[in-house]
Amino acid sequence: MARLESSNPALKLWVVLARAHAAIAHHAESDINRHGLGLAEFAAMEVLYHKGPTTLGEIQRKILISSGGITYVIDRLVQKALVVREACPSDRRATYAKLTAAGESLMDDIFPAHEARLLRALGGLDAAEQAAAVALLRQLGKHAAAVPDDGE
Amino acid sequence: MARLESSNPALKLWVVLARAHAAIAHHAESDINRHGLGLAEFAAMEVLYHKGPTTLGEIQRKILISSGGITYVIDRLVQKALVVREACPSDRRATYAKLTAAGESLMDDIFPAHEARLLRALGGLDAAEQAAAVALLRQLGKHAAAVPDDGE
DNA sequence: TAAGATTGATTATTCAATCTTC
């Protein structure tokens, strides 16, 4: 969703951040959709692909989705036989999700091209500029996350 | 939605961009929700607030929503008596949306605080850093938007 | 009582198809 029409010059940063995010997210999403997956489904699978079996709650926090949402996403992945649920022996409230062989192999298939596509989308900056942008965005994000929430 | 677990160092930029965006969007959204509006509704009103009467199609393109979505958003704003539709005399296919007096006055009420909250969220960078970030993000976004779409 | 997960209801959003006007 977008954005402030920059009356205030400092808000320009928010506008341009939102636009850059949207443009890159568009590439991520359009690539993922080609494989019949939604962004949230892919994000969940990616966690499992890189971290191995993970509790639903942990995936939820990582991909910034609601509590009901993670159940729904995992349900769909289970239906597609890409993921299975597994009981957690040490805490019977918790449930692990883990990739099936099919899920693993799907990620093997699509992840490299996905990564390449993102790198192409990010290619507007050279390595030095990327490093500078990372430093600035990290600082920006860290501060924003720390600012108290006023409304809640 | 989030994100790549950075196997590739260059993808770090995407991760950190997504996180910063999410953190700031959270502030925008939580502020707006307090006033009973969704992000899309606010975005549409903001266009009208700053540009005056605007066709639905133009709002749609500006706030990056689907064609059906803009009809839905404007419908809700009309129900809340914040916006009215108005026929376009020169092109009878088109419809303008414009703020009602109530809509205008609501924006007068909430916009300054909204702006202030965003500025606080963006306060992790000083003016010079913000300017540098704007330049980098503009370049990044412009390139990403120009990269062809592969999938479509 | 709190944490993890699920459910049911509701809302937001897209998509494809359609209608009207250009």
Add this chain to the structure above:
DNA sequence: GAAGATTGAATAATCAATCTTA
């Protein structure tokens, strides 16, 4: 035929309430 807007169906996501176990 194409552009602007709307509709209806389908999907994605949230939220509040609930159940179970810690």
